[in-house]
Amino acid sequence: MSGERYDPVANPYAPGAGTPPPALVGRDETIEGTEIALRRLRSARTSQHLLITGLRGVGKTVLLAKLASLGEHVGYRVIRVEAVGGDDTLRSLLRQARRIVEAAGGGSAVRRALRSIESVSLTVAGTGAALERQVARPDRDALADVLVDVGKAAVDADVGVMLAIDEAQRLDRHDLRRILAGIHRAGQDGVPLYAVVAGLPNLVGEVAKAATYAERLFTVADLGPLSPRQVADAVTIPAREIGVAWSPAAVERIVDRSDGYPFFVQTWAFHTWNAAVDDPISAGDVDRAAPHAESTLDASFFAARIARIPASEVAYVRALASLGPGPHRSGDVAAAMGKTTPQVAAFRDRLISEGVIYSPRYGWVEFAIPHFDRHVARELPDRP
Ligand SMILES: Nc1ncnc2c1ncn2[C@@H]1O[C@H](COP(=O)(O)OP(=O)(O)OP(=O)(O)O)[C@@H](O)[C@H]1O
Ligand SMILES: [Mg+2]
Incomplete structure (x- = not known):
């Protein structure tokens, strides 16, 4: 017991969206597997691609970013997009593809890649395709060719191409099918194109629906909550590095409060650090932080989701x-609303497309946001 506060400037924890945690725990296997896959592809061997799924705040974006930087490290150029609905996703993908191709020089593979990029660009509103380049015809299906051709052009520059798509459950279904076709064909043609596709759990079903072969293209990394041991590492390793200790009881309290969800782990550890007065940090310190942790979760993480609900x-x-x-x-x-399933199907579908709920299996729904049921009960208690 010291009674002194810990320096908030030195607070190592990183609650946020896509903010790299000070200790990235529980992902070693996926990272190693990806490195092997990337190296295999570059030595003309085949590999499955990676599908990352999980609820909100489990660490999909952070893992995707980690794998993207790994890709750059082992000789890949990375096309990284977050699906946002509408044509913006594709616009960004095409822009990055063009940059990679242009950097690859001027061979015939490059010319072919530019032509397929152009064909797709012509179908994307507002890309402002240059007039002199309009040798290409508008063709959205050429999106599959873009991936194969960019991969081939990159080979000339002795690099691979990594396609990293976040929030992929929001991709237009037809574009998803085209992208999967491109990934599939690149594999058949021995092109070093590696895809990491991340999204909410229903993404696995979306991918399977998009093409019969698609699920076999991917290894699935389904990110669940961290184990108590992993939570302990996430909390104690960054503190130990700067000479601060946590008591086992305090760590256990964080495990309980967070249920192992990485975003909650970071949030609770962050606020506990700022509120703590004991050395080592105690369970009492975690309780002292509770009002801060809970109110920030309500005001940010949950409120942002509630705001998206029409x-x-x-x-x-x-x-x-x-x-x-x-x-x-x-x-x-539906019964809890006093209605039948068909009467509420449109609401359900819209909430799925907003990423608030997902369907873990046919005829079932669940919040895509951990602990959301409790929050709703607290913040939206009354029926209108
Ligand atoms: N493996 C991990 N170990 C410790 N903390 C982690 C880990 N992965 C993510 N985090 C932390 O969890 C939080 C959420 O991470 P991230 O934004 O990647 O989640 P997400 O799954 O992409 O969420 P969303 O579905 O809302 O986009 C961040 O604060 C991050 O630092
Ligand atoms: Mg994310």
């Missing part, structure tokens, strides 16, 4: 929350 869907969200944690049958949610 007024017409609030009743559906309330009904699902009223059934408690875990997945529930769509029919039970």
Whole structure:
């Protein structure tokens, strides 16, 4: 017990969206597997690609970024996009593809790649394709060619291409199919193109629906909560590096409060550090931080999600929350609203496309945001 506060400037924890944690725990296997896959592809061997799934805040974006920098390190040029709905995603993909191709020089592979990029660009509103380049015809399906051709052009420059797509559940279904076709064909043609595709858990189903072969293209890394041991590492390793210790009871309290969800782990550790007065940091310190941790979670993480819910869907969200944690049958949610499943299907579909809920299996729904049911019960308690 020291009674002195820890320096908030030195606080090592990193709650946020895509903010790299001070200790990236529990991902070694995936990182190693990806490095092997990348190196295999560059030595003309085949590899499965990677599909990262998980609920909000489990660390998909952070892992994707880590793998992207690994890719750069082992000789890949990275095309990194976050699917946002509309044509912006594709516009960004094409811009990055063009940059890679232009850097690859002027051979015939490069000319072919520029032509397929142009064909797709002509279908994307507002790309302002240069007039003299309009030798190409508008063709959205050429998106598959873009991936293969960019990969081939990159070979001339002795690099591979990594395609990293975040929030991929938001991709237009047809574009997803085209992208998968490109990845598939690149594999058949021995082109060193590696794809990492991340999104909410229903992405696996979306990918499978897009093409019959698609699920076999990928190894799935389904990110769940961290184990108690991993939470302990995430919390204690960064502190130990700067001479600060956590008591086992304090770590256990963080495990309980966070249920192992990485974003909650970072949030609780961050606020505990700022509120702590004991040395080592104690369970009492975690309790002292509780009002801060809970109010920031309510005001940021959860509020941002609530803000995305159209007024017409609030009743559906309330009904699902009223059934408690875990997945529930769509029919039970409808019943809790006093309606039938078909009557509420449109609400359900819109909430899925907003990434608020997902369907873990046919006829079931669950919040895509951990602990969201509790938050809704707290913040949206009354029926309108
Ligand atoms: N392996 C990990 N170990 C410790 N902390 C982690 C780990 N992965 C992510 N985090 C932390 O968790 C938080 C959320 O990470 P990230 O933004 O990558 O999640 P996400 O799955 O992409 O969430 P969303 O679905 O909302 O985009 C960040 O604060 C990050 O520092
Ligand atoms: Mg993310």
